[in-house]
Amino acid sequence: QVQLVESGGGLVQAGGSLRLSCTPSGSIFSIDNMGWYRQAPGKKRELVASITRGRGTTYADSVKGRFTFSRDNAKNTFYLQMNSLKPEDTAVYYCRVADSDYVFWTYGSSGSWGQGTQVTVSS
Numbered sequence: 001q002v003q004l005v006e007s008g009g010g011l012v013q014a015g016g017s018l019r020l021s022c023t024p025s026g027s028i029f030s031i032d033n034m035g036w037y038r039q040a041p042g043k044k045r046e047l048v049a050s051i052t053r054g055r056g057t058t059y060a061d062s063v064k065g066r067f068t069f070s071r072d073n074a075k076n077t078f079y080l081q082m083n084s085l086k087p088e089d090t091a092v093y094y095c096r097v098a099d100s101d102y103v104f105w106t107y108g109s110s111g112s113w114g115q116g117t118q119v120t121v122s123s
Contacts, residue, residue, distance in 0.1 A: 002026055002112040004095050009117030012085055016121070020080040022095035022114055028076045031097050033104040033111075036069060036080045038091035038119075047108075048093070049080060054101035063089075085121045092116040 003025035012018055024031060035050035049059045049069040057069055066085075071078040082089065098104035098111035 002031070002097055004097065004112055004114035006093070006095055006114035006117045009093060009119045011120045011122065014086055014121055014123050016085050017081070017083045018085065018119060019082070020093055020095075020117060020119075021077050022079070023077045024097065024112075028071060028073055028078065031078075033099070033101050034071075034078055034095065034097045035104065037094045037096060038089075039094070040088075040091040043091075045094075050104070051078075052101045052104050054105070082119070085119075087121045087123045090119060090121050092118050 005023045006020060008018060008020040010018060020036070033052040036048045037045050038048050039045040047060060048063055049067055051057050051069055051071065059067060066083050068081040070081065094116045095114040096111055103110050
């Protein structure tokens with residue numbers, strides 16, 4: 001099982017930016033299906049952005065144009081760059097990887113998850 005370590009959360013004012021990082025225990029070269037999720041208090045967990053073999057890069061409508069999901073193979077890390085942050089972006093953010101595109105999209109909880117990092121956007 002891949003271990004994922006996240007970092008980069010914090011407190012930021014509305015309109016500001018943060019960059020989240022997710023580093024797997026193994027080589028990132030073996031990872032083709034990954035995603036960033038978030039869960040706000042009292043709300044269901046939602047998929048924010050994904051990179052998968054079958055669908056490429058996707059974003060939730062609520063973050064399109066503001067968030068960018070990328071990977072740096074040299075640093076063995078993938079990132080979620082979050083710009084123009086809004087108070088409604090406040091949540092705990094998690095990264096996830098899955099062994100296959102099928103598993104990623106069919107079984108929303110399967111695979112490996114990071115420990116979560118808190119993002120708080122003040123108005």
